[in-house]
Amino acid sequence: MTQGRIRARLRLSHLYTFACTRPEATEEGPHSIEGPGYSRIVHCNQPLMHKKKPFKYRSNYISTTKYNFFTFLPKALYEQFHRVANLYFLAAAIVSVTPLSPFSAVSMIAPLVFVVGLSMAKEALEDWRRFMQDIKVNSRKVKFHKEEGVFDYKSWKKLQVGDVVKVEKDQFFPADLLLLSSSYEDGICYVETMNLDGETNLKVKRALEVTLPLDEDASFKNFTGKIKCEDPNPSLYTFIGNFEYDHEVYALDPSQILLRDSKLRNTAFVYGVVIFTGHDSKVMQNATKSPSKRSRIERKMDYIIYVLFSLLLVISLVSSIGFAVKTKFDMPDWWYLQPQNTDDYYDPRKPVLSGVTHLITALMLYGYLIPISLYVSIEVVKVLQATFINQDIQMYDEETGNPAQARTSNLNEELGQVDTILSDKTGTLTCNQMDFLKCSIAGTAYGMSSSEVELAAAQQMASDLEDQDVERSTDFRQKGKQQEIELETVVISKDEMVHKSPIKGFSFEDSRVMEGNWLNEPNADVIMLFFRILAICHTAVPELNEETGSYTYESESPDEAAFLVAAKEFGFEFCKRTQSSVFVRERYSASGQTIDRWGYQCTIFLKVLWASCREFKLLNMLEFTSKRKRMTVIVRDEDGQILVLCKGADSIIFDRLSKNGRLYEEDTTRHLNEYGEAGLRTLALAYKRLGESEYSAWNNEFQEAKTTIGADRDLMLENIAEMMERDLILVGATAVEDKLQKGVPQCIDKLAQAGLKIWVLTGDKVETAINIGYACSLLRQGMKQICITEISSDAKEVVKENILLQITNASQMIKLERDPHAAFALIIDGKTLAYALEDDVKQQFLVLAVQCASVICCRVSPKQKALVTRLVKEGTGKTTLAIGDGANDVGMIKEADIGVGISGVEGMQVGNAVMASDFSIAQFRFLERLLVVHGHWCYKRIAQMVCYFFYKNIAFGLTLFYFEAFAGFSGQSIYDDWYMLLFNVLLTSLPVISLGVFEQDVSSEVCLQFPAVYQQGPKNLFFDWYKILGWMGNGLYSSLIIFFLNIIIFYDQAFREEGQTASMPALGTTMFTCIIWALNCQIAFTMSHFTWIQHLFIWGSIATWYLFLFVYGRLSPSISGNAYQILVEALAPAPIYWLATLLVTIACNLPYLAHISYQRCFHPLDHHIIQEIKYYKKDVEDQRMWTRERSRARERTMIGFSARVDAKIRQLKGKLQRKQPSSEIHSPARSA
Secondary structure, eight states: OOOHHHHHHHHHOOTTTTTTSSTTTTTTTOOOOOTTTTOEEEEEEGGGGGGGGGSSOOOOOOOOOOOOOTHHHHHHHHHHHTSHHHHHHHHHHHTTSSTTOOOOOHHHHHHHHHHHHHHHHHHHHHHHHHHHHHHHTTTTTEEEETTTTTEEEEEEGOOTOEEEEEEETTTTTTSSEEEEEEETOOEEEEEEEEEHSSSSEEEEEEEEGGGOOSSSSGGGSSSOOOEOOOOOOOOOOOOOOEEEEEEEEEEEEEGEEEEOOEEEEESSSEEEEEEEEEGGGGGHHHHOOOOOOOHHHHHHHHHHHHHHHHHHHHHHHHHHHHHHHHIIIGGGGGGGGGGGOOOOOTTTHHHHHHHHHHHHHHHHHHHGGGHHHHHHHHHHHHHHHHHHHTTTTGBBBBTTOOEEESSSTTGGGGGSEEEEEEEBTTTTEEEOOOOOEEEETEEEEOOOOOOOOHHHHHHHHHHHHHHOOHHHHHHHHOOHHHHHHHHHHHHHHHHHHTTTTOBTTTTTTTTTTTGGGGSSSSHHHHHHHHHHHHHSSSOEEEETTTTTTTEEESSSSSHHHHHHHHHHHHHHEEEOOOOEEEEESBBBOOOOOOSSSSGGTTTHHOOOOOOOOEEEEEEEEEOOOTOOOOOEEEETTTTOOOEEEEEOOHHHHHBOOOOOOOTTTHEEEEEEEEHHTTOOOOOEEEEEOOOHHHHHHHHHHHHHHHTTTTTTTHHHHHHHHHHHSSSBEEEEEEEEEEESSHHHHHHHHHHHHHHHHEEEOSSSOOHHHHHHHTTTTTTOOOOOOEEEEOOOOOHHHHHHHHHHHHHHHHHHHHHHHOOOOOOOOEEEEEHHHHHSSSSSTHHHHHHHHSSSSEEEOOOOHHHHHHHHHHHHHHOOOOOOEEEESSSGGHHHHHHSSSEEEEEEEETTTTTTHHHHSSSSSSSTTTTHHHIIIIIIIHHHHHHHHHHHHHHHHHHHHHHHHHHHHHHTTTTOSSHHHHHHHHIIIITTTHHHHHHHHHSSSSOHHHHHHHHGGGTTTTTTSSSSSSHHHHHHHHHHHOOOIIIIIHHHHHHHSSOSOOOOOOHHHHHHHHHHHHHHHHHHHHHHHHOOOOOOOHHHHHHHHHHHHHHHHHHHHHSOHHHGGGGIIIIIIIIOOHHHHHHHHHHHHHHHHHHHHHHHHHHHSSSHHHHHHHHHHHHHHHHHHHHHHHHHHHHHSSSOSSSSSHHHHHHHHHHHHHHHHHHHHHHHHHHHHHHH
């Protein structure tokens, strides 16, 4: 313990806002806490007080399951009977036990039990996984104060409000805690809040000064206190409370609160007292219930069932009325039926009763119109589709060993109908790593490396030049040789870098400033100052790796880490920080001699190592905020000179330059614009020197403002900081490339080309989110940014009205825009979003958002993520997909139509996004294949499968009605019972399953090459009412042809050699044969892609029918009945049987063939054209045409890498066009 405390003293690790000294925790006095919403009282270290009311609060047990032991059966049954068809078959199963049923009870009940039971078992399995994860979380152990200064372990679920706990390094906090002390003497600890807000940057928490002595187990022996604070609420960034301790009252704020599911980092241990437990904790307050998700196709199937049920009811009414009429008027004449001895169901004196009872019989008899087997088939197909997703090698991540996983198969087809993607940032889009790429110093640009945007633009320009006319191209190359060389340089410089050993955070290449060569540059003194600003102006903490002797840096932002790595590579290594000094080891002296080759030989002797470092006394620090957009440090160097070093946004820095400090402004501005166009993240660097008296006067004012108590304190500090940050001298600018996860820009580009809208919802600061937007091409140079911000006012209505005015003005600006290339981006932070999501504002906000090319929501809480997702889902009425990796993304993942979890480092934690998701992938880039390939396939397969299912059941079911009308509405079926039983089970089931599993209109490669094909799903081209009614109409037509054409053929024609006409079994079997042939040929014409499995299932089903007919006919007449030897003796020898089958099959499928031929010739869809190109191998014979078609096959988009490259190309072409006329003017002079 002692050794740990010594190391902690060496690592006093953070500097406080606007000062180098610790702020007093009590300087503003305790909060006034009274009224509703502030009733919580916590008795510290007195858990017995919280075992009885009114202080008995929720336990720390958490549950994320959808069901429990008692609610599973009723809730799961309720979910299953949401399906209208299941309700119908439940009623049919009940009626089947009565004498009115035309079928046995088992034949009706067994299929229903199987379908419902299978679905319930799947629900139970998915919820069981959640339950096991909850057990794992609740069983975690944490140290708590047992008694008499002794700490022992207790499971999380047994923690109570008021318990004192000890959390050690890299452990999660088990509940919301008040920080009492830490392993650092000043009571500071570092916290990673990725699970809460998505940020990997460490946050600093500070204990109250009065509790700092509580830094050992024994010190809690007699510790007591009382906390009065706000009630449980979902706000992650606010906390109001008072701490009563030792007869004094101290104000509490969010900087003393440690939230559940955040992690302790870079701190040996902390002590804290439990304030909120379990579902009262802020992270659980942000949680949302697991919803029941159904795909749009499945929901639409309910409406189709309504249509079919209406049809069923109509024909049943017609049948029952017909039967009642026949019973009343014709039954007395049918003496052979003995009407005088019949029961009530057939009594001519009770026709109404006969009609009503026959209605029930007819509803069951025509039940084939509503296929219960459809749900079984869909379940089978979806499970097989999910298996293909799970086994797709193209979505397997070798680094983590994680494949894609369809955690539920209910939503496969939804993947093909996504309109809007709502994405987390950290861990989903980014690696949270920056690469130092270029810089501008003293008006000179350094750095030969090319960004991805520059490389892509150069390659596209080269491709465009090749497509031009040969003569013009040759003439252009002679006149514009310089421009061509510039494009080649962009590509070559990138290639050269490949052979260099990479340095994390540093991709800079320029021999002019590397290896000390900057000393030979004209402005070496300015360059040295530039490097020193990089090494000094930050809040990072160095971590020494004792094995390698090198330093790594814990920083509050990834760009700071990149600057420090760059400074180190340039010869200025930041090696130590104290509360009052920053130490930098400088590799080269002013004369150009090497001081110390990094001093690695001295790493084990800390005093020797630090002796070689240059010390800069840290006088004040003015930290970066989203409002200030800059950071400043005031230091005293070893010569006693006071320097003000500042870095920040270029617009902010340029406004604060002195007249004499603008020497490099013009050149630096030009470089900044070039860096911005290349997609790089930029900052400007400046400085000034101060006299001793000038600094003393300013510091006195600063200290006075700092100790002021009141609401104006922050404003006074800002004004005084503004006074210091004036009259600066520009030094240069930096350009870093934000390192996204592998393939993210390309994936976003492809998704944008597929017509998908992408929103980013992040807990990061506005500036960080904007820079990520630039890095992944959601934002680009020239895009007009609409920033909706909250004004400072105590009146809530005033703030809301101002936000509404900003939204209205922005919408009007978009409407008045005339530039066809203009693109808008909406940026809003969490506080402003809270107003924008209110009922009277959210619709206007949504209208504005959908008009923008990209939307970025910053500093949002998990609950706000879920609310935004709900707004988009319900407001647009279109399919939404949410993707994230942390627990802070669970809310939006559950709220979206489809939830995708990233199963990376963060994504594999317990209670995380993966456990709440419908699909999981290892990296964001796999989302492209999941949607554009599997989503497109699954949507089209399920849509065609469902349409075909209704077609075949209508074609089959209506023939029963037609025959009953011919048979006096007697309820007689023309088909043998075994025919009807095998129709859905064996003879037509496998082909339709093969359609749902194996069908491909285009291959996976073509899906990715022609992303616009994906829009067939969001536009619902294959499952709209036009398509559905068209298939139903086709089924009606087929039923008419099958029945009436057979009746016409067999009605009065000789069927046997002796001249007899066909019997009812012969006619029924012939009609059934026509049904089997017509339906299986129809599905063959529907398919675009065949494998041996489909051929086997389609033609095998037809062969199975004949095989069954042969075997069934060979059985005893007691079993086969009227079908005894029907194939061998009756049908096979009769030519009319084979001719009727051929004629009916052709007649049934001819209209569909005519329709599809007309469509392909005159109104082809995208996949029709691609299929034709592929069939005639035009893609191989004419590569230029294929490339041109690929470039056209994308939706017009304002975001993505292609949109940025297009903008860059427009800019380059504009430059070339401006330069070309000038060269033509000078060419006659050269020829003369």
